[in-house]
Each structure stands twice: as C-alpha cells, then as structure tokens.
Amino acid sequence: MIPAMAARSASSAASGTRPGSCAPARLSSAMVTLLLSIRVIYPIRPAPTMPQKNRRDAIRATELEALTANLAIRDLAALYMRGLDRLDRDLLRAQFWDDAYLSYGIYEGGPDGFADFCIDALKTHERNHHMLGQHLIELSGDEAFGEVYYQAYHKLTNEADEPRDLFISGRYVDRLEKRGGVWKFAYRSELVDWVRDDPCTDAFLDGSPMILGARKPADPLYDRIAMTRTPEPDHDL
DSSP states (O other): OOHHHHHHHHHHHHHTOOTTOOSOOOOOHHHHHHHHHHHHHSOOOOOOOHHHHHHHHHHHHHHHHHHHHHHHHHHHHHHHHHHHHTTOHHHHHTTEEEEEEEEOSSOEEOHHHHHHHHHHHHTTSSEEEEEEEEEEEEEETTEEEEEEEEEEEEEEEOTTSOEEEEEEEEEEEEEEEEETTEEEEEEEEEEEEEEEEEEOOOGGGTTOOSOOOOSTTTSGGGOTTGGGOOOOOOTTO
16 A cells, blocks of 8 residues: 555544545554654755756766776887887877987886887887786876886897797886877886797788788788678578
8 A cells, every 4th residue: 555545544544534535634653654654764955956957967978078088008018019010100109208218227208219229129120919907097187107017029039040939027207298178198117027038929820821920010909801701601501
C-alpha cells in the first residue's frame, strides 16, 4: 500500500468515516510518525539555484580542461616515440617548443640539434622499437610536469660487426607548457634505469611472411590507400 492510501485508510478508521467521505479526518499518531519518516527518507529537494548551477558548470569545465590536457600530453609522448622509430625528424622536432631544453647526458641542448642527433644515431640501426609505460601528469594551469616510463629496443651491430639486441629502459622527466592553446615539451630529461646487451636472437623472422615495420615512408602506417582494401569475393561459395 502506498503512503497516501495508507494515510486515507488510517484516517477513516480513526474518525469512523468511510473512504471518499468529505468529512474531516484525523490521522492517528502512528500514521503521522510514518508520514514524517517517509519525508525524511525521500526529502523534497529544491531546484538548484543559479550560483549552485554556475559552480557545477565551472567544476565540469575544469575537469574537461584537465582531461583534454592529459590526452594532448599523452599524444605528445606517443608522437615522440613514433618520430624515433619511423626516423621522422620533422615529427620528432615538432613535439618541442623552440626554446625547449633537453638533458640526456649524451646530449645537452635545444630541440633542433636533438632531432638531428637522434636521427643520425638511429639510422645506423637495423630496427628500433620504443614503448611507453605508465605516464603520470601533474597539471598546474598552463604548465605540467610528467614522468613517463619507457623501454627501447635497438637491433644494431657492434664494433666486432656482431648483430646485437640492445634494450634500454628508464623514465622521461618532463616539463610541458601550453602556449596559444597548444601543449609541447619545454624540458625533457631521459633517465636510464637498466640496460641489457645480448647477441641477436631473432632468427624466427628469417624467411617469415610476417610484415615487418619500416621507416617513413615505407612503413605500412603511411599507406592509407592499402587501408581501404576489402576482401575479394569468394566465387566458390
């Protein structure tokens, strides 16, 4: 029985009138207590006032801005890695502000020299593969600080002309700035946590029909026409 019906029935019983009668009804004390408890459980909430709505909208706008910034910064990290693996010098350089500083130990300086340094070093390798790990971002207005874990694989040849598998793992420590609505690196430092240098062991790929990654523009990533292909109809069906 819903509360309103219960109230009417209880009122009729207490006053001796039939349900639907126009005679005034009195509620029993038990019924009054029940109705009051229902109001406590299901309170009548007033519509939000304009200041409350404005505050809510401001909070949502701030949260949306933070989410947008996080996505933009994560894209920077991914595009940086693509620039390295595809030997795309322009893409790599584009992730940094002109006055950015890079501190890598083996390189200290600005983004133009850094992009040239990376491409010159990596083009001597047969293959490179950079992976991103956990990415922590601390936003502070138009400035952000980041810590990104990475693992890099390099297939190269040592001084004895022996093929080697070189693994380097560590973290990037970043400071980023948003200028004109665009996020880019203002500072990046590469920290190395561990290295493994082993004899090359990828004989599995010898004669394999698997598609291998390549540098720009030979990598399948850049063949957008191939991505529109559809299967040939099976005439045997």
